[in-house]
């Protein structure tokens with residue numbers, strides 16, 4: 144066909160000069176939500192993920208759609224973000240959330256002592272919180288430890304991790320995003336003046352190298368963000384901070400049961416399908432690719448679970464698993480750090496143009512992390528489109544495969 | 546968990562897209578109470594970075610980790626090594642059957658997920674409907690503000706399709722999970738639409754009643770019972786329609 148003769152080619156050419164393009168590395172909650180946000184704002188999005196969707200930390204999350212109450216005393220910023228996003232996700236991701244609310248229960252005097260600060264903190268953060276009479280709480284959740292001294296109700300919920308990621312990915316696909324799972328990013332591409340203009344990857348299905356190019360690349364690799372940034376010679380202070388979860392063969396409550404105390408090991412018991420899942424712990428590792436499940440931590444979880452629901456003492460374990468939080472570095476120990484996320488524009492800090500890193504955060508806050516990151520990306524590229532992800536329900540997760 | 550480690554030989558199916566399949570053996574020292582998926586992940590992390598496999602939740606809620614372990618369909622994240630072999634033993638790991646293999650242990654779930662979608666499958670249901678109709682429903686007493694709900698049992702792992710002899714001989718057969726989904730949807734909302742989708746030669750009537758699906762299902766869906774129950778509904782519907790005028794026949798259909 145003659146030059147300029149094909150109207151489709153012409154349209155393609157115009158689109159290329161106007162439509163910005165982005166590569167998202169990593170298809171956990173953050174990457175999938177970001178792919179959706181950027182695609183919805185008109186970007187041509189390419190996702191590059193080394194494994195299956197949600198095969199990093201996201202798939203292995205505890206599965207609590209936080210009300211924020213867990214952090215309302217220690218980290219108001221995280222708590223406020225959680226409650227706002229909790230309300231949004233319940234609307235847009237209803238398809239993969241079992242929403243039965245949650246209780247915070249006091250088991251001893253120390254817990255009771257924490258109650259006033261908790262109640263006040265929750266109210267200050269805008270989290271709907273209600274004290275429930277102990278007898279009423281026990282009637283609603285008969286498996287609870289009968290010795291509980293106080294109970295508070297908050298809008299917690301449980302979600303299905305893979306399906307939540309898939310729902311964001313399906314929505315991204317509906318807006319034209321392309322997902323390359325089983326593609327390992329092994330390096331960055333640079334243009335003539337040293338700016339990052341894409342990534343080189345390996346298609347692991349075929350064992351073939353493949354390059355992807357775009358106007359901007361976003362490193363959304365969670366606990367691996369430091370390793371990936373290193374490939375561009377950049378240091379990102381993220382430390383993998385794993386925790387253990389233990390699943391039981393029986394769903395013992397309908398609500399999420401939290402211990403009324405400062406964030407601690409094994410303080411959350413979550414119902415999911417026919418299971419109950421207790422979590423978690425917190426310690427630091429160097430390498431997040433393989434984290435063994437430590438038997439002593441499993442034992443500890445078992446003890447903590449039985450404190451909340453005594454019958455779990457004798458219920459068979461169904462599974463135990465580990466995953467690593469992407470906690471933002473610093474000198475403080477893991478758990479006391481803020482749970483909110485960080486977004487680095489490597490142009491401002493390291494004068495490397497074309498690369499942004501987003502890491503930290505929680506599953507509950509993945510949508511707003513994506514929104515803020517996409518705002519930054521739009522600003523960098525001079526592209527003016529507003530975020531609409533809070534307004535529309537996500538596409539059915541099955542449509543990831545459409 | 547035990548302190549003593551076992552030495553186990555993992556014989557793993559390998560295959561590049563479009564390439565010839567072969568088997569590679571990895572010998573690992575393992576805690577016998579570790580799960581098969583942990584061993585597979587360790588092989589990838591420490592021995593062979595080219596190995597591909599699917600996984601996400603590691604606690605039987607996502608359905609991604611289905612494989613054949615010593616020839617039997619297993620959810621590998623909850624299958625302990627000690628349940629399939631012994632110290633010094635061998636564990637064979639293969640991809641699911643009746644799905645296209647993309648590479649190594651990764652199968653293409655696309656067609657299956659789209660069939661589930663067409664069946665109307667909903668992941669969340671009111672608590673009573675989420676359980677099997679013949680079970681004592683797990684209800685919450687004195688529910689405070691609304692009827693409790695939960696994620697339903699089918700995790701779309703495809704084990705039932707891999708094990709099904711009918712799915713093996715007929716690629717058009719929608720398979721146990723899709724029929725179980727239609728039954729679940731019908732129980733919640735008894736409309737003709739679900740019956741019509743199931744009442745088909747590539748649906749309810751392709752099943753040979755092998756019951757392998759129920760045997761292998763890791764999540765308590767009981768697809769075989771659901772298929773039989775759905776057949777009963779179709780049959781009683783047909784019988785009733787002989788005695789009833791056509792227009793009203795299906796409106797009053799009741800769930801079991």
Ligand SMILES: Cc1cc2nc3c(=O)[nH]c(=O)nc-3n(C[C@H](O)[C@H](O)[C@H](O)COP(=O)(O)OP(=O)(O)OC[C@H]3O[C@@H](n4cnc5c(N)ncnc54)[C@H](O)[C@@H]3O)c2cc1C
Pocket residue numbers: 168169170171172173174191192193194196197198199200201202203204205206207208209326327328329363364365366367371384385386387388422423465466467468469502503504505506507508
């Ligand atoms: C124990 C534990 C319990 C938790 N519980 C909860 C909870 O109950 N509720 C809640 O809201 N949050 C919870 N979180 C937090 C939440 O799970 C994480 O914040 C979230 O999953 C992070 O998502 P992500 O997409 O940023 O990272 P990830 O899901 O880890 O995604 C990063 C992706 O990048 C990919 N990747 C890495 N390197 C490369 C490469 N070179 N090339 C291509 N791809 C690459 C990885 O494969 C991975 O899929 C929990 C975290 C932990 C550790």
Ligand code: SF4
Pocket residue numbers: 608698699700701702703704705706721722725758761762763764765766767768
């Ligand atoms: S019916 Fe059972 S075996 Fe079949 S896909 Fe669903 S959970 Fe898996």
Ligand code: FES
Pocket residue numbers: 600601602603604605606607608609610611620621622623700
């Ligand atoms: S990894 Fe999710 S079911 Fe096994």
